[in-house]
Amino acid sequence: MSVAAAVAPSKTERIGAAVVPLLAVAVFINYVDRGNLATAAPLMKSELNLTSTQIGLLLSAFFWTYVPAQLLAGWLAEKINAYRTMALGLAIWSVATAASGVVSSFALLLGLRLLLGIGESAAFPCSSKLIGQHLPNEKLGAANGAIAVGLALGPAFGTFFGGMLMAHVGWRNVFLVFGLASLLWLVPWWASTRRASARVASEPRDPSAPTLFQIMRRREAWGAGLGHFCNNFAFYFVISWLPLYLVRSRGFSVEDMAVIGGLIYLVYAASSWATGWVSDRWMRGGASATLVRKTLLIANSTIVAASLVSAAFGDVAISIAALFCAGAAFGLATPTIYAVGQTLAGPPGAGTWVGLQNCLGNSAGIIAPIVTGMVVDRTGQFIWAFVIAAAVALTGAIGWGFIIRRVEPIAWTPRQA
Secondary structure, eight states: OOHHHHHHHHHHHHHOOHHHHHHHHHHHHHHHHHHHHHHHHHHHHHHHHHHHHHHHHHHHHHHHHHOOOOHHHHHIIIIIHHHHHHHHHHHHHHHHHHTTTTOOOOHHHHHHHHHHHHHHHHHHHHHHHHHHHHHHHGGHHHHHHHHHHHHHHHHHIIIIIIIIHHHHOOOOHHHHHHHHHHHHHHHHHHHHHHHHHHHHHHHHHTTOOOOOHHHTTOHHHHHHHHHHHHHHHHHHHHHHHHHHIIIITTOOOHHHHHHHHHHHHHHHHHHHHHHHHHHHHEEEEEEEOHHHHHHHHHHHHHHHHHHHHHHHHHHHHHHHHHHHHHEEEEEEHHHHHHHHHHHHGGGGGGHHHHHHHHHHTTTTTHHOOOOOOOOHHHHSSSSSHHHHHHHHHHHHHIIIIOOOOSSSSOOOOOOOO
16 A cells, blocks of 8 residues: 555545634734733833843743743644644643733743743644644645744734733733633634544544654654754744844834834735645646645745845845845745645654654744844844844755655554554
8 A cells, every 4th residue: 555545544534614714813822922022021121120131031931941842742732632732732821821911020920931832832733733634735735824824913913903002001901811812712612623622532543653753763854844943043033133123223113113024924924825825726736745845945945045135235125125025935934844744744643743843943933033142242233143044044945955855745664552
């Protein structure tokens, strides 16, 4: 029996019509809740007498638990099923968000940021497990594109609407409202998935499901991890430093910066949706997953690198145009990155695989802001920070183009009973 035939039965299982939209909403909530602290930082700093170093630690602390907890989330998605793990994760991060609105000490805020990272780690391993388990390859693009739209719109919504609300009702009320409102997501999720969750929980685990150590022995996992890290390094560089760059280096007002940043996120969202749709059409037309996924990801690495170099050395107009190009290029990657992991792992191992891949990829969230800050402090400008981010982005093409030979399901060795 061929590998494709072996995975076919799991791929034909029907997924509820509401599951993918609800997953996209969950990722949207995920990015709104994780970004609240950055929006509230000026108000919190004054009210709680926090130093800039303490603010930096609070922003970084999220990734201290978010990165390693990806492995735990991937394991839980396979062990207790992805439906329940997703609900548990959202409940944890919603409570952490709401509680942040009532505490008054740095230590408690730090602890809640660590808890937030643990809860939010469930989003991508669980969504990838469910999408990879139920949808055929030629539909992975649209489903992951919907997830990517939620990812892109979350920061835009949190920055604009969260900031406006904080100006009128204070940061504490916004944390409370957003955290408690996030819990409402559990109602339609439970209604839409309780039967599927109960059915999956009653079934024995697929003996062909790979373990984390089996996945770690595959060169494709490290190629995907490298490519994901390089894409995320450039992405986290942009979302972390774009406001300061536009205001300090390019002379824009805070209002203009907010408009430009928001529009870049909208371009990113539109590109993510279009990429998912185009990639599915391309594959239904007969193109292989290898051709489609590699083309999009190598194009992403190349365009992002060129855009960041142009933004560094061009005048104001060229810099802004280049940043919009980078936003569009990020949209080529986000739906495709997860589709690659879902395809390579196959239905039994998508949760564990994406847990590992996301762990490696999101370590860039710890490294990129620190490296950028050191370079800017040492040179007094952003030029070399842009060049470094561009070089890392371009390196991602090695992972996607050379370390991963083919994007097709791996034939896992069944484990002994």
